[in-house]
Amino acid sequence: MKILGHVVGAMYLWAIALLTLLAVVSGYTLHLFPWALISAVASAVVADILISRFHHKHKLRIPFSAIITGLIVGSVAPHNAPVALAVLASLVAILAKNFVRVRRVNVFNPAALGLIVALALFSMGDEWWAAGSFNVYGVAISLAPILIVSAYQARRLTASLSFAIASVGIAIAANLGYLSSLGGVAALLFSANYYMAFIMVAEPKTSPHKRLPQAVFGAGVAVGIAVFAMAGAPYPSLLALLIGNIAYTGYRIRPQKSVHQHVVEEAVARPAAAAQ
Secondary structure (H helix, E strand, O other), X not given: OEEOOEEOOHHHHHHHHXXXXXXXHHHHHHOOOOHHHHHHHHHHHHHHHHHHHHHOOOOOOOOHXXXXXXXXXXXXXXXXXXXXXXXXXXXXXXXXXXXOEEOOEEOOOHHHHHHHHHHHHOOOOOOOHHHOEEEEOOEEEEOHHHHHHHHHHOOOHHHHHHHHHHHHHHHHHHOHHHXXXXXXXXXXXXXXXXXXXHHHOOOOOOOOOOHHHHHHHHHHHHHHHXXXXXXXXXXXXXXXXXXXXXXXXXXXXXXXXXXXXXXXXXXXXXXXXXXX
């Protein structure tokens, strides 16, 4: 799809539309106006345009990825967070997106890094208010699973589902002694952080593109969250994701044998095998 002469992936448009929908519905339900979210989006967009125009010397274009970053920052930070916190988180995120790279690829999920820095400096916790649940016939149901469309468009559905399945499995195992009905299991299913699964874990530039590494990545982040939560670490979700990003970067840049090395090893192995 082309917008203003530039090709835009459907992934970006779906993510923006769905994240905005969640924020609007949650804001209406909670009777709040998300000033922090608006500030986060505005500062992310301005910072990205300035860096793109004056540092990278690119032509002016709509920074869709920066809009998504701002929406995530504003949705995960507390709804009543100071505007300065939202602005700082977005600026750190955009700087990380543009400059913290290995082999021209992002290392950290920008929004996660910006959030953990800003929240720590302001001594506030992550809230994930736009991913809140709504009571339907006594069961807390979240609208966040609609974000599965975004994960599918990003071709990271394996990572997202692996994270969600591992998260629910860990929650059921941890509460096995307290589950007395299918309703309890259903409550755990609905309480999973699908916003994290289908948006944060599915960020395409900081997660694997092949299915098996995706599955390992998603499940690994879920296990990391459980470990950090049990250890009482702050921001377990954000922290586990950033460590997962580092692990994936190490996997991506690991030394790999060239075709020439494989040919030489096979040539050496053949006589040895024949002699046995």
